[in-house]
Amino acid sequence: MRIRPIDLVDVFVYLVVLGVFVQFFPEVISESFVLSLLTAVLLKVVLEVVMLVKKRTVARIRDARSVWIRVVNIVSLLVLMPGSKFVVLELVDLLFGDAVYLGGFFAVTGLIVVLMLARGGVRRVFAPRAGSTDMTSGR
Numbered sequence: 001m002r003i004r005p006i007d008l009v010d011v012f013v014y015l016v017v018l019g020v021f022v023q024f025f026p027e028v029i030s031e032s033f034v035l036s037l038l039t040a041v042l043l044k045v046v047l048e049v050v051m052l053v054k055k056r057t058v059a060r061i062r063d064a065r066s067v068w069i070r071v072v073n074i075v076s077l078l079v080l081m082p083g084s085k086f087v088v089l090e091l092v093d094l095l096f097g098d099a100v101y102l103g104g105f106f107a108v109t110g111l112i113v114v115l116m117l118a119r120g121g122v123r124r125v126f127a128p129r130a131g132s133t134d135m136t137s138g139r
Contacts, residue, residue, distance in 0.1 A: 013118050014040035027103035035100050050084040
């Protein structure tokens, strides 16, 4: 796997959002900038894996030929959504201990929602537009 520029932008966005949460929500704690950066990288990796699994599960729901297969995949998706928050909380606790705390289930859910909205907003701002020219080439 290669690290793409957009992956670095995502980590930067996650770092900024995490910093805002640390600043304004007392239940979200990160003892240093480096720990915030490492947490942002961890969030990037976990959320990418969760989104990949979610996309595959949705594809299996669409392609299911049997009602039972569709039901099993829908239940899997319903477990994945809140389960991923617990995975984030446990990984942060395992890797960083008491030095980083993302709050409880609802705080981390809010954090992840804001992370995804910020990521989508930044990607939308930097998305190439049809017919636009490259500003770095001088054209």
